[in-house]
Amino acid sequence: MKFLCVGCDEPMGVRSVEGPDLGSVSVTFGCPVCGHQVSLLTNPAETQLVRSLGVKIGGGSPGGPLETVRTALGEQREGALDVKDEAGLVWTAAAEGRLQRLPPIARPMARMAIARYARERGLTTVTPELMDEYRSRGGF
Amino acid sequence: MPKRYRDIVGDGGSNILAQVEERQARLRTRMASVRKKVAVTSGKGGVGKSVLTANLAAILAAEGWRVGVLDADLNGPSIAQFLGVRGQRLRLSSDGVHPAEGSLGIRVMSMDLFLRDDRAPLTWEAPSPQGSFVWRESMEASALREFLTDTAWGELDLLLLDLPPGAPRLPALADLLPDLDGGLVVTIPSEVSRLVVARAVELARTHGVELFGLVENMAGYLCPTCGSTGDLFGGEGSAAEALGLQPLGRIPFDPRIASCADRGSPYAVEHPDTEASQALRELAGRLRARLSPEGGAR
Numbered sequence: 050m051k052f053l054c055v056g057c058d059e060p061m062g063v064r065s066v067e068g069p070d071l072g073s074v075s076v077t078f079g080c081p082v083c084g085h086q087v088s089l090l091t092n093p094a095e096t097q098l099v100r101s102l103g104v105k106i107g108g109g110s111p112g113g114p115l116e117t118v119r120t121a122l123g124e125q126r127e128g129a130l131d132v133k134d135e136a137g138l139v140w141t142a143a144a145e146g147r148l149q150r151l152p153p154i155a156r157p158m159a160r161m162a163i164a165r166y167a168r169e170r171g172l173t174t175v176t177p178e179l180m181d182e183y184r185s186r187g188g189f
Numbered sequence: 190m191p192k193r194y195r196d197i198v199g200d201g202g203s204n205i206l207a208q209v210e211e212r213q214a215r216l217r218t219r220m221a222s223v224r225k226k227v228a229v230t231s232g233k234g235g236v237g238k239s240v241l242t243a244n245l246a247a248i249l250a251a252e253g254w255r256v257g258v259l260d261a262d263l264n265g266p267s268i269a270q271f272l273g274v275r276g277q278r279l280r281l282s283s284d285g286v287h288p289a290e291g292s293l294g295i296r297v298m299s300m301d302l303f304l305r306d307d308r309a310p311l312t313w314e315a316p317s318p319q320g321s322f323v324w325r326e327s328m329e330a331s332a333l334r335e336f337l338t339d340t341a342w343g344e345l346d347l348l349l350l351d352l353p354p355g356a357p358r359l360p361a362l363a364d365l366l367p368d369l370d371g372g373l374v375v376t377i378p379s380e381v382s383r384l385v386v387a388r389a390v391e392l393a394r395t396h397g398v399e400l401f402g403l404v405e406n407m408a409g410y411l412c413p414t415c416g417s418t419g420d421l422f423g424g425e426g427s428a429a430e431a432l433g434l435q436p437l438g439r440i441p442f443d444p445r446i447a448s449c450a451d452r453g454s455p456y457a458v459e460h461p462d463t464e465a466s467q468a469l470r471e472l473a474g475r476l477r478a479r480l481s482p483e484g485g486a487r
Contacts, residue, residue: 051197058191063202072316078201093316094323101313101327103334104208114285114339117331123312124305131280142303 052087054080061087066107069096069150076106113149120149137173138164144175216338219285220368223257223345225480227401228362231375232389233382234354237406238375240450241440241469242351243271247455248473250293254346257288259336260299261362262353263329264311269301273453277302285341293458298340300332334365347480356389360396371399373476374434377407379422383431390432401479402435403428404472411441411464418464438472441465 052061061078064086068074072093079086091099099106103117113119119130125142140148151159166183167175200206220226229242242258250256260268269275274289274297281287288296300311313328315321342348350369352358359372372393376386393400405428409418421442429436443465449456457469 051194051200053192053197055191060192060197060199061201094320097315097320098324098327101324101331103212103331104203104205106203106205108202108204108208114281115335117328117335118300118303121314121328122303123314124309125303126305126309128278129303130286131278 052078052089054083054085056080056085057082061085063107066105069100072096074099074106116149120146122146138167139174141174141176143177144180147177147180212334212338216334216366217368219338219340219342220366223342223348225346225370226348226350226366226368227370227476227480228261228350228352228359228372229375230352230359230372230389230393231354231382231386232356233376233385236375236377236382236386237440238354239267239271239351240446240456241375241404241406242349243268243450244446244455244457244469245473245476246272246295246347246349247293247458248470249347249477250295251458252473252477254477255294255344257296257298257340257342257345257348259340259348259350260297260301261333261336261350261358263300263332265353266299266301266304268351269297269299270453271450272297272455274299275301275453282341285339287341293455296340296342296345298336300336330361330365333362337366356385356392359389359393359398363393363396363398369398370480371401373401373437374403374432375406376403376428377422378405378420378428383428386428387432390434400434401476402437403432404437405429405439407442408439409441411443413443413445413463416464437475438468440468440472 053059054061057080059080059082061080064077064079066074066076074091074096076089077086078089100121119142125146127141127143130142130145131139148156148160163175163180163183167179172179229238229245231238239262246256246258258268258272260266269289272291272295274291277289279286279289279302288298289302290296304311313321313325350362352362363369374386374390376382390400407421410421411418418441427436441464443456443463445460446456446465449459457466460466
């Protein structure tokens with residue numbers, strides 16, 4: 050899919066990607082000549098179709114091993130994967146999945162902040178509940 | 190005249206083509222350490238592909254081959270059960286996800302290892318389950334590609350891929366895995382199975398997939414008490430000849446094959462002296478000769 054600024058007859062480039070939020074992704078394209086911007090807003094079915102293809106609109110680095118399996122399974126066995134970070138913390142599959150839903154640029158910082166929050170409490174496992182707790186206290 | 194699609198280079202920054210190429214490159218890199226990749230396939234369900242796969246893996250592993258098994262049946266995974274690795278926790282490292290390991294060192298990857306419990310079907314997170322027919326197959330293809338690419342298989346002499354039933358499965362796998370060495374076709378001696386398998390064979394041929402030959406499973410009943418044999422099905426004539434495939438073996442049914450499978454213990458290893466085990470070993474020998482004409486694993 051490509052976008053063309055009709056007035057300038059120039060191809061538009063990706064400016065930003067937001068979401069998925071409630072099943073919708075917002076991709077904004079801009080014209081390099083006149084600056085005109087348009088946003089592509091996907092419906093949930095379109096979002097899911099793109100997700101199923103394993104590609105990322107707007108680009109981005111691969112999301113790590115078994116990204117689809119780890120993050121998109123409807124019902125996943127807790128502890129199927131032994132996911133330890135450098136600090137020896139175990140991220141449950143559900144917690145890892147939750148993290149993967151964040152925009153790629155935000156993940157490292159969120160991972161670091163939650164890991165610090167867990168260590169400060171003497172915990173060794175990061176769960177979705179702990180992430181909720183961290184968020185309710187003003188985190189990400 | 191305004192620019193058309195083909196006048197514009199790139200896609201504005203998503204680089205979808207580059208993403209797909211990068212994905213394929215990672216798959217090629219991973220598969221470079223796997224010497225042979227063979228699919229066990231059939232158009233028909235219920236012909237015993239998975240039990241056959243588990244026993245072949247066990248025989249070759251017992252002979253010193255480094256064997257991996259990928260359970261490509263994502264909706265009805267059974268290989269983890271048959272090879273006794275259910276419930277194993279998988280380890281994630283910088284090299285990928287380390288597969289489960291069975292008693293003979295067989296490396297196993299299966300969706301079974303990820304599903305919540307014994308009753309949980311394979312479902313995908315989605316805003317709504319409606320319309321899943323549009324994207325479900327793509328999701329499964331994506332998961333299968335990840336199992337191939339992101340599993341830290343290590344050095345393998347053979348990766349067996351146990352495919353789900355359905356004629357398009359083997360051609361679809363060949364698209365995903367261009368250096369697939371070939372397929373082992375499984376049928377049972379019933380007319381309906383031959384009919385269904387014939388369509389799958391035809392589709393694989395039109396797709397240019399190499400077929401090593403045909404295995405007739407459940408070819409007769411072997412009584413474990415008196416040792417006598419009898420027919421289970423009424424199919425007549427050579428199925429392999431009818432399908433234009435090389436006959437690779439006829440495996441009689443022994444009830445202990447099923448009970449061993451249920452216990453996660455490969456029958457051919459547990460009961461090496463039976464007629465069915467002998468037939469399985471001959472099949473493994475023909476496959477080995479096909480993959481390594483010079484003999485040996487490497």
